[in-house]
Amino acid sequence: MAITILADSACDLSEHYYNEYSIEMIPLTVHLESKDYRxxxxxxxxxxxxxxxxxxxxxxxxxxxxxxxxxFTSYAEAGKPLLYIAFSSELSGTCQAAKMVEQEIKEKYPEAKLHIIDSKCASLGLGLVVLEAAKMAQKDISFDEIIQQTAKNAAQMEHIFTVDNLEYLYRGGRVSKTAAFVGGLLNIKPLLHVDGGKLIPLEKIRGTKKVLKRMIEVMEKRGSNFQNQTIGISHGDDLPRAQELSRMIQDTFHVKEENIIIEMVGSVIGAHSGPGTLALFFYNK
Structure with missing residues (x-):
């Protein structure tokens, strides 16, 4: 029986991926000017x-x-397998909400093939993990094998990113006030990564130009086999810089352009990271 992959909107995939790979999507909510948006x-x-x-x-x-x-109820009633790959539980309560419902559903439908993976990933890092799972589902790989491989993929997903203004991460409680103030004052661009599902500062770099070069260096140190994987770049409404990073990856690692996915950071994550965010995602060693 066909296995369905469920993602939430924090995976920052474009709609055409949902359609092409029959991925279900649950939207998080954005509040702007006293209105709620999915x-x-x-x-x-x-x-x-x-x-x-x-x-x-x-x-x-x-x-x-x-x-x-x-x-969950609709899939349990139909006896269809469903795998939900969730936005990091360290950054949102979404995964926890799903797990509470999962317990409730399995009490009523003990045979339900329903599984939740806390990806500890975000943005297109999560998106790449979701895409791989959806591709496996289309190849009729077993439910247990998809779960096992997806958990492994999520654990190996690197997130290397920078933000244009630390103030936004400060407002969202992601960095301290002092770090935000000093960064803005000195034109310091922070390089961060995701470790254990949390945002962790890596280093501070002065000036925008040096950041891209440093991202490539970190990529080279942490990853390998780039020609045989899909690499993700997401940006906070700064496509030219995302394209520049893509060209640097192609030149440095001899990666084909079609193996690099570029997406805009979605509304939910973008509300915390702000305009000018640039993020790089790849599988590590």
Missing amino acids: DSVDIKPKTIYDAMREGQTPKTSQASANQFKEI
Whole structure:
């Protein structure tokens, strides 16, 4: 029986991937100007970035238990297998909400083939893990094998990123006030990564130009076999810099352009990272 992959909107994949690989999606919520919007359904990331540039502070909230209950119940009743690959539990309560509903559903439908993976990933790092799982599902690989490989893929996914303004991460409680102030004052660009599902600062780099070069260096140190994997780049409404990073990867590691996916950071994650964010995702050694 066909296995369905469920993702949430924090994976920052474009709609055509959902359609091509029959991926189900649950949207998180963005609050802007006293209105609620479903991420990637009712609002585009560009709207969020423009609002932030004008001084507005969008807020976000996790997917609700009711959203999960509806979709989990429909699959359990139909006896169809469903694998939900969740946004890092260290960055959102979405995964926890899903796990609570999972327990409830399995009490009522003990035979339900329903599984949740806390990916500890975010943005296109999560997106790449979701895509690999969906490709496996299309090849009729068994449910248990997909779960096992997906957990391994998630654990090996590197997130290397920088932000244009630390103030946004400070507002979202992701960095200290002192770090945000000093960074802005000295034109310091932080390089961060995701470790154990959390955002962890790696180093501080002065000036934008040096950041891209340093991202390539970190990529070379941590990863390998780049020609045989899909590499992800996501950006906070800064396509030219994302394309520049893509060219550097192609030149340095002899990666084909078609093996690099470039997406805009979605509304939910973008509301915390801000315009000018640039992130790089690849499988490590």
